[in-house]
Amino acid sequence: MDLSKIRENFEPKPVGELKSQNIIKRHPANPILTYKDVPYISALVFNPGVCKLKDRYIMVFRNDYGSFEEKRIDGTNLGLALSKDGIKWKVKPEPLHFTLNEKDFIRVYDPRLVTIEEKIYMTFAVDTWHGIRAGIAKTEDFEQFEIIDLSTPDNRNIVLFPEKVNSMYVRLERPFPVYGRLGLERFDIWISFSPDLRYWGDSKLLLAVEDVLFANIKIGPGAPPIKTDSGWLVIFHAVDIDSSRGKNGWEEKWTKRYTAGVMLLDLKNPTKVLGLCKEPLIVPEEKYETSDGFRNNVVFPTGAILEGDELKIYYGAADTVICLATTKVEDLVSTCEEF
Ligand code: BMA
Numbered sequence: 001m002d003l004s005k006i007r008e009n010f011e012p013k014p015v016g017e018l019k020s021q022n023i024i025k026r027h028p029a030n031p032i033l034t035y036k037d038v039p040y041i042s043a044l045v046f047n048p049g050v051c052k053l054k055d056r057y058i059m060v061f062r063n064d065y066g067s068f069e070e071k072r073i074d075g076t077n078l079g080l081a082l083s084k085d086g087i088k089w090k091v092k093p094e095p096l097h098f099t100l101n102e103k104d105f106i107r108v109y110d111p112r113l114v115t116i117e118e119k120i121y122m123t124f125a126v127d128t129w130h131g132i133r134a135g136i137a138k139t140e141d142f143e144q145f146e147i148i149d150l151s152t153p154d155n156r157n158i159v160l161f162p163e164k165v166n167s168m169y170v171r172l173e174r175p176f177p178v179y180g181r182l183g184l185e186r187f188d189i190w191i192s193f194s195p196d197l198r199y200w201g202d203s204k205l206l207l208a209v210e211d212v213l214f215a216n217i218k219i220g221p222g223a224p225p226i227k228t229d230s231g232w233l234v235i236f237h238a239v240d241i242d243s244s245r246g247k248n249g250w251e252e253k254w255t256k257r258y259t260a261g262v263m264l265l266d267l268k269n270p271t272k273v274l275g276l277c278k279e280p281l282i283v284p285e286e287k288y289e290t291s292d293g294f295r296n297n298v299v300f301p302t303g304a305i306l307e308g309d310e311l312k313i314y315y316g317a318a319d320t321v322i323c324l325a326t327t328k329v330e331d332l333v334s335t336c337e338e339f
Contacts, residue, residue, distance in 0.1 A: 003182065010184050012216035015240040018259060018283040023331040024313075029087055031288050031321035033061065037081075038091050041065040043073055044294050046316030049113035049122060050086075050303030057083040057305070059314070060111040060122060060142070061322060063095060064294075068320075071250045073294075076107045078124075080142050086305060086312055087324065098137075098145055104128040108135075112302055114160045114224040116169075121197075123158040123171075126150065134158040134173060136197055148197050154178070157220040157237075160197075161270070162227065168193040170270055172206065172234065174220035187218040189236060191271055204271050207236070207263060211339075214259055214280045216240045222260060223304035226311060230333045231274050232265040235301045235313060238280060249295040249318070258298040259283045260315065264336040275336025282315065282325055293318020 035042040044064040051058050059081040066074040077095040099105055106127040114121050119138060122145070126133045131153020137145040151158070157174040164170070171194070176187045192203040209219050215238035225232040238261045248254040259280035266272040284290045284297040296318050303314035309329050317323045 007182055007184075010182060010186050012241050014242050014244075015214055015216050015257075018214055018257075018280050020283045020285055021277075021279060021281050021335060023327045023335065024282055025326050026286060027087065027324040027326065030286065030323045031317060032087055032324050033059075033081065033089050033091075033322040034320075035063075035068050037089065038063060038079060039093050040079075040095060042079070043068040044320050045079070045322055046319050047110045047300050047302045048314050048316065048322050049111040050305060050312075050314045051113035051115050051120060052086070052305050053115055053118070053120065055084075057086045057089075058113060058120070058142075059083070059089060059303070059322075060096065060113060062109045062111065062316070064319075071294075076109050078108060078111055096142060100126060100135075100147065100150070102128075104130055110156070110302065112159050112224055114162050116160065116162055116164075121148075121160055123160060125156040128153070132156055132176075136160065136171075149200065151200075157222075159221045159224040161225050161232065165270055166268065168195060169197050170194075171200070172221035172225070174218075176218075185217050187220065189219055189221055206265075206271065207273060207276070211276065212238050212261060213278060214238055214240065214261065217256070219261070222301035222315075223313065225265065225270070226304055226306050226329070227267070228306075228329055228333060230264060231267050232270055233304075233311075233329070233332055234263050234265060235281070235304055236261050236263065237300055245297075248297060249293055251295070254295045254297075256295075256297070257284060258300050260299050260301040260313070262332055262336060263339070264333060273339040275333075276339045277332075277335040278337055279335075281327075281332075281335075282313070284317070286317075288321055288323065289317040291318075293320035295319040
């Protein structure tokens with residue numbers, strides 16, 4: 001096949017109108033966290049990693065600081081917040097002191113949290129002068145972090161499974177091979193395995209962008225997988241681009257839309273996709289998702305907590321605020337159609 005044919009195949013076709021599923025309930029307190037809740041300099045508060053340990057909810061969020069009113073971003077750090085109910089959050093007085101001990105470091109962002117055997121792990125993206133890397137760190141107190149792994153560039157959106165599968169740690173990730181995809185943004189979700197969280201291998205393509213009808217450029221892991229009797233539920237993000245979208249946020253042009261989707265993986269063999277919901281789960285529809293934000297039309301799921309039969313899904317909205325939506329696990333499972 002010649003390159004022009006491949007390029008033609010990769011050309012994004014407009015996705016058109018989309019609608020959230022009616023099994024999704026946005027929390028009436030949304031947005032549950034904004035820059036106004038942060039006791040230090042802050043402009044955009046989004047993409048939260050969330051976990052629950054001994055009845056306490058813990059959140060690490062991305063804080064792009066500067067001035068919301070002046071639409072100015074000066075830098076990025078990570079904030080820590082605690083909650084008793086997963087809805088009302090109290091932000092700690094200072095941002096996390098989390099950097100890499102390397103000259104190469106620019107900034108860290110988009111954290112995800114998971115507990116494995118009651119230990120807290122944070123996965124994150126790091127911009128470096130030599131590419132974007134995805135990292136895994138362990139912490140007990142959010143003051144000291146042990147960096148366990150930093151991927152080669154470019155990679156982002158690592159989420160860890162909350163337990164070993166067949167004695168191996170498992171992660172989902174989203175490498176972004178620009179050169180290998182003709183310079184176009186066209187990226188997929190991969191799965192890898194490790195005996196110790198440090199050495200990763202047996203990597204396989206798990207879900208490709210062309211498998212998701214509501215994406216036309218890229219998909220990526222969202223929240224750490226949730227174990228259910230029917231399989232691992234994975235909330236992911238899906239992106240479609242439409243060049244006719246004009247000014248759609250602070251930037252001159254922002255032509256992408258981010259939605260949330262869900263798939264189900266085999267419990268014993270998570271490289272096997274058992275089911276996929278053909279429609280998106282959450283589509284930007286509320287004002288805090290579609291307007292007044294840094295990048296409008298963004299729903300970016302990064303945290304999920306299972307309580308009984310209810311799943312709390314945490315997401316960044318419009319790259320500006322943090323929101324919560326809930327749904328019943330059995331409804332999520334039944335929306336996944338055989339893959
Ligand atoms: C992705 C990441 C996220 C962001 C999203 C939408 O590529 O940069 O941090 O929320 O784009 O802008």
